[in-house]
Amino acid sequence: MDLPLLVTTRIDPREVDKEAHNIDATYRYPLAFYEATLLHKNPKDVEHLMDLVASRLGSPLQYENLGFTHDTSNISGGPIVSSYKTLKTMMDKIDAQLKLAMLIRAVDDADVACKVLERHFLPDLLGNLRAFSKQTIRCPLCNTVYRRAPLKGVCPKCGGKLTLTVHKKSVEKYLEISKELSERYDLPYYLKQRITLIEKSIQSLFTNDKVKIKKLSDFF
């Protein structure tokens, strides 16, 4: 995941990521801040009220007297393993995220579900659908990768059994969860339609509509 590229023994706040300079260091927000929110003021215009770390750079205050709201006995204390890792299935992860969204009044949980679908699940489904059709064929015995399936049906090099590099399972992976979410939150019709279209594409890719499995009872 995130491999350290260099180790710094002395931290110079000017050298850290600029985003970290946006931490507000006041112990309390001033009344003027709340009044400004009611007027929908531009954040840049109230920046001076918030005592940002950015304005402390180069002075001794860049290291000390930083305000906080919740005390701790150990500054290194915190989650060692993130819940993204402890929660096993994608459904568990999504449920945990949506549960949090429901608890926070400022967050619209249906909108969260919508964004997860639009930005993660749908691009993943479409990407894998395309990857399945464009995939290469691999021989697990000698590890040769073929751009097209050899007509021989087996590996021309060693005669080994050929295998796919993108599987049906990874194409459909997020289909059910996407359908479930769109129903549960009654998401916009356009989004539901996109899911239906993707489902149809997946079905047309994996099921041959010329072959119909019939039972004897179908004829009577």
Ligand SMILES: [Zn+2]
């Ligand atoms: Zn082979």
